[in-house]
């Protein structure tokens with residue numbers, strides 16, 4: 001076996017479009033697992049609240065032990081792609097009755113592909129390599145200094161702020177770990193993200209309650225309480241509020257539309273719900289049957305939140321009501337009554 005040098009792997013990853021690359025040693029992350037358990041105790045969150053598939057009953061245990069993914073694993077390569085491009089600079093979305101989608105979704109297909117290619121590159125030399133997100137990505141990246149935790153619970157990086165999608169490649173190739181000089185934790189006395197989180201999902205510095213976070217709320221079928229709906233603003237898939245307010249991200253310069261394969265800055269390519277939907281669509285356009293129920297529900301909630309006094313918002317909801325069946329209909333009725341300021345329709 002001829003082992004490629006660490007720098008060859010890194011150069012290859014960058015040539016494929018990675019903005020961040022770091023190598024960590026494989027360990028058992030018991031501190032991390034203890035933190036997950038404490039978080040779940042404090043918030044009463046179940047696995048499904050973290051958006052973990054029902055079949056994955058040992059999800060966090062698996063993440064904490066990379067050798068469950070690859071028994072002889074020696075190293076973890078962390079790859080990151082920045083997600084702040086010109087189409088991610090939002091202006092006048094409320095005025096135009098547009099919905100908002102999380103910035104990072106645009107880069108997930110890109111970083112996923114890069115991880116696949118890096119794994120293939122390693123396997124060409126006879127070692128095993130498993131691409132995916134089967135490790136606690138932020139925790140591992142923080143350990144090697146690729147970034148530092150912010151109080152918003154996300155990893156902040158010098159190069160891309162927090163707008164970065166990560167992926168890992170777990171390999172049995174013995175690649176030496178990195179130890180980067182960590183950026184100075186920027187938070188100190190700042191708690192802007194905690195104050196800005198509309199649902200109080202950031203219930204303490206560094207801690208997110210997944211039962212209240214708008215990101216999973218917008219992505220699951222699960223019933224959303226009316227009082228939470230009123231706090232979701234115009235987010236129809238994901239939520240970036242705790243990142244938008246962060247001074248670290250305010251310094252970012254938006255990059256040009258990115259030519260790398262799979263990257264489509266106007267759409268969130270290959271996202272489960274957003275495929276073929278424009279990044280920040282007109283809410284009145286996505287209430288119809290052509291769109292997934294989850295997106296239609298979120299569009300109705302968003303219209304209720306930003307469409308007050310706008311005849312076209314109420315009109316669009318009324319027009320599409322006939323095509324909304326079952327639970328979805330209840331959300332439309334609720335949105336209509338909210339805009340009309342009448343008592344809520346029954347839930």
Ligand code: B12
Nearest residue numbers: 032035102136137153154155162165166206208215238239
């Ligand atoms: C479960 C999960 C969620 C859950 C829980 C979120 C959370 N913060 O834990 C939900 C569904 C709510 C979620 C939401 C989002 N997620 Co998410 N999520 C994950 C996933 C699958 C695991 C994260 C995890 O392990 N959570 C468990 C907690 C316990 O771990 P932790 O947050 O690392 O906890 C550490 C800190 O709290 C720290 N800590 C505790 N106290 C203190 C004190 C100090 C001083 C310090 C320094 C640290 C510290 O120690 C803990 C670990 O020991 C990862 C993918 C992966 N495989 O890693 C993506 C991931 C973390 N998500 C990501 C993203 C982008 C998001 C969203 C922004 C999506 C969106 N735009 O809507 C939101 C942001 C919400 C937020 N503010 O965190 C990115 C993060 C990129 C980044 N820059 O960090 C990841 C890495 C996915 C990816 N492939 O890139 N997510």
Ligand code: SF4
Nearest residue numbers: 150151187190193246
């Ligand atoms: S908003 Fe302030 S407290 Fe929150 S992550 Fe950014 S710097 Fe830290």
Ligand code: SF4
Nearest residue numbers: 197213214239241242
């Ligand atoms: S993503 Fe939105 S709801 Fe979730 S913690 Fe951040 S601000 Fe709060």
